[in-house]
Amino acid sequence: MRDTLRNAYIIAKREFAAYFATPLAAVFLTIFVAATGAFAFYIGGFFERGQANLDSFFAYHPWLYLLLVPAVAMRLWAEERKSGTIELLMTLPVSPTEAILGKFAAAWAFIGLALALTFPIWITVNVLGDPDNGVILASYLGSFLVAGAFLAIGAFISALTRNQVIAFILSATVCFLLVTSGMELVQNTLRLWTPRIVADAVSSMSFLTHYEEITRGVLRLDSIVFFVSVIAFALFANAIAVGQRKSA
Amino acid sequence: MTPLIEAKDLRKTFGAIAAVDGISLAVGKGEVLGFLGPNGAGKSTTMKMITGFLEPDSGTATICGADVQDRPKAAKAKLGYLPEGAPAYGDMTPGAFLAFIAEIRGYDARAAKARVSAAISRAGLGAVVDQRIETLSKGFKRRVGLAQAILHDPPVLIMDEPTDGLDPNQKHHVRELIREMAPHKAIIVSTHILEEVEAVCTRAVIINRGRIVADGTAEDLLRRARNHGAVSIKVREADAARAAAALSAMAEIAGVETLEKADGHVRLRALPKTPVSSAGPVGELLRRESLPVEEIYVEHARLDEVFREITMSAQA
Numbered sequence: 001m002r003d004t005l006r007n008a009y010i011i012a013k014r015e016f017a018a019y020f021a022t023p024l025a026a027v028f029l030t031i032f033v034a035a036t037g038a039f040a041f042y043i044g045g046f047f048e049r050g051q052a053n054l055d056s057f058f059a060y061h062p063w064l065y066l067l068l069v070p071a072v073a074m075r076l077w078a079e080e081r082k083s084g085t086i087e088l089l090m091t092l093p094v095s096p097t098e099a100i101l102g103k104f105a106a107a108w109a110f111i112g113l114a115l116a117l118t119f120p121i122w123i124t125v126n127v128l129g130d131p132d133n134g135v136i137l138a139s140y141l142g143s144f145l146v147a148g149a150f151l152a153i154g155a156f157i158s159a160l161t162r163n164q165v166i167a168f169i170l171s172a173t174v175c176f177l178l179v180t181s182g183m184e185l186v187q188n189t190l191r192l193w194t195p196r197i198v199a200d201a202v203s204s205m206s207f208l209t210h211y212e213e214i215t216r217g218v219l220r221l222d223s224i225v226f227f228v229s230v231i232a233f234a235l236f237a238n239a240i241a242v243g244q245r246k247s248a
Numbered sequence: 249m250t251p252l253i254e255a256k257d258l259r260k261t262f263g264a265i266a267a268v269d270g271i272s273l274a275v276g277k278g279e280v281l282g283f284l285g286p287n288g289a290g291k292s293t294t295m296k297m298i299t300g301f302l303e304p305d306s307g308t309a310t311i312c313g314a315d316v317q318d319r320p321k322a323a324k325a326k327l328g329y330l331p332e333g334a335p336a337y338g339d340m341t342p343g344a345f346l347a348f349i350a351e352i353r354g355y356d357a358r359a360a361k362a363r364v365s366a367a368i369s370r371a372g373l374g375a376v377v378d379q380r381i382e383t384l385s386k387g388f389k390r391r392v393g394l395a396q397a398i399l400h401d402p403p404v405l406i407m408d409e410p411t412d413g414l415d416p417n418q419k420h421h422v423r424e425l426i427r428e429m430a431p432h433k434a435i436i437v438s439t440h441i442l443e444e445v446e447a448v449c450t451r452a453v454i455i456n457r458g459r460i461v462a463d464g465t466a467e468d469l470l471r472r473a474r475n476h477g478a479v480s481i482k483v484r485e486a487d488a489a490r491a492a493a494a495l496s497a498m499a500e501i502a503g504v505e506t507l508e509k510a511d512g513h514v515r516l517r518a519l520p521k522t523p524v525s526s527a528g529p530v531g532e533l534l535r536r537e538s539l540p541v542e543e544i545y546v547e548h549a550r551l552d553e554v555f556r557e558i559t560m561s562a563q564a
Contacts, residue, residue, distance in 0.1 A: 007352060010348070010351050010352050011352070014337075014340075014348050017344075018337070018339055018340075021339035021340070021380075022339060083335055083337075083338065084331060084332070084333055084335035085335045085336065085337055087296070087301050087331040087332075087335060088329075088331055088335050088336070088396070090300075090301050091299045091300060091301050091324055091327065091329045091331070092324060092349070092352050092353070093320075093321045093324040093325045093352070093353065093354070094324075094352060095320070095321065
C-alpha cells in the first residue's frame with residue numbers, strides 16, 4: 001500500500017510537470033478562467049440577476065468541461081502508446097494500478113488548479129453581497145467531481161487508442177451523452193423506443209441531475225457516491241484497457 | 249549455475265500469425281547473447297515477453313528466478329531494458345528523465361543523485377543534460393535510453409537494437425560499454441548487424457518465423473556454412489579436369505565445384521567433409537601431382553552468409 005502510493009505519487013509528479021513543459025498548461029488555465037468568467041457574466045447574467053450567489057457561474061461548468069476535460073485526458077495514455085514510452089513505463093517496477101492512479105491524480109490536480117484559479121469570482125460575490133459560502137463550497141466540490149468523472153472516462157478512452165484526436169472526440173461524445181441523458185430531448189426519444197425502466201436508468205445516470213443537486217447545496221450522499229463510482233468504474237476499465245492493449 | 253534469464257516455450261500469436269512459436273532459452277552471468285533474425289522473425293515480441301511487457305499465450309519467462317508475470321515487481325527490479333527505438337519522455341531533459349527513473353527505482357534523493365550522474369557519465373550524456381530529449385540527435389536519444397537501462401546496475405540487461413542509427417564511433421562506444429559490463433551481468437542484445445555478434449556476443453541465437461533455428465557461438469554458426477574451411481584454387485584450364493579428379497579422391501574432401509572460368513584459368517573449390525581447413529593435405533596433393541597452381545586460399549564463411557543460408561532455407 002505504501003509502495004503503491006509512493007509510486008503513484010512519483011508518476012503523478014512527473015505527469016503534472018509534463019503539463020507545464022508545453023504551452024498546454026498556460027493555454028488551458030487561461031481559457032478556463034476566462035471562459036468560466038465570460039459564461040457567468042454574459043450568458044448567466046451574474047449582475048442582472050442581482051443575487052449574491054454563484055449559480056450563474058457553476059451552471060455552465062459541465063458544458064465547459066465537455067470541451068476542456070477531454071483535452072486534458074486525451075494525452076494520458078494515447079501519447080504513451082504513440083511514443084512507445086508505455087513499454088518503458090510498464091517494464092519499470094511499477095504496477096498498472098499505480099500508473100493509472102498517478103496519471104489520473106495528476107490530471108485531476110491540474111483541473112483542480114484551474115478551478116482554484118477562479119477564486120476572484122468568489123471574492124467578488126463576497127464583496128458585493130452576503131452569499132451562502134457553504135453552498136459555494138459544495139458547488140466547487142460538485143464541479144470538481146464532475147471534472148473527475150469526465151477525466152476518468154477520458155483516461156479510459158485514451159488507453160484504447162494511440163490517436164489523441166480520436167481519444168478527444170470519443171471522450172467528448174461520451175461525456176456529452178452522460179450530461180444530456182436526463183434532459184427532455186433524450187428522455188422523450190428513449191421513452192418512445194424503450195421500456196420505462198431503461199429511460200429511468202439512463203436518467204439516473206445523468207451528470208446534470210446529480211450536479212444540480214449538489215450546486216443547490218444539497219450534498220446528498222448518493223450524488224457523491226454516483227460520481228465516485230463513475231470514477232472508480234472508469235479507472236477500473238482503464239486498467240483493463242492498459243493491460244489488454246499494450247501491444248496494439 | 250542457475251541462469252539469470254530463462255524463457256520456457258514462449259508462444260504468442262497475433263490473429264492468425266504465430267509471431268513466437270515455442271522459444272526457450274537460458275542466459276547466465278557473464279554471457280552476452282546476440283539475438284538475430286530477419287525483420288518480423290519475432291525478436292522484439294520475444295524480448296517483450298521476457299521483460300514482462302507482453303503476456304505470452306503460453307510459456308514462462310523468469311528474471312533472476314522471479315516469474316515476470318507472477319512476480320512482476322521483483323523481476324522488473326532486476327531488469328534493465330532498452331525498448332526498440334529507445335523511447336523516452338520527449339518533453340523532459342535527460343537529467344530530469346533519469347531522476348524520475350531513479351526515484352521510481354526506489355533510490356532516496358542522495359543515492360538517486362549519485363546514480364543519475366554515474367549513468368550520465370557512462371552513457372556520455374554530459375553535454376546535453378539540460379536539453380529537452382525531443383531536440384536531441386538520434387545517437388543521444390539512444391544513449392538516454394541506455395543510461396536509463398543501466399542506471400540501477402541491473403544483473404539482467406535486455407537491449408533491443410542498442411546501436412541502431414548510431415555512427416561508427418557511437419557504435420564502438422556502446423560495444424565497449426557492453427563488453428565492460430558483460431562479466432557481471434546476463435545480457436541479451438538483439439541486432440541485425442552481424443559484425444556486432446562477433447564483436448560483443450559470447451553466443452548467438454538466430455530465430456526465424458518465431459522459432460530458434462540456430463544457437464551457438466559465432467564460431468559454431470560459421471561452421472554451419474557449407475563453404476567454411478573450403479580450399480579455393482586457381483589452375484590452368486588444361487589441368488582443371490585432372491585437379492578436380494585428384495581432389496575428389498581425397499578422404500578429407502566432400503566434393504569439388506567449379507566456380508568460374510576466365511582467361512584460360514579455372515577456379516575450383518574443394519568442400520571439406522568437416523568444417524576445418526584442409527589446406528595442408530590439399531597443398532601436399534597438388535605438389536605430389538605436380539599441378540601448377542596460380543592461387544590457393546582457405547575460405548572463411550561470413551556470418552551474414554550463414555544467416556542467409558539458415559533463414560532462407562527455412563523459408564523455402
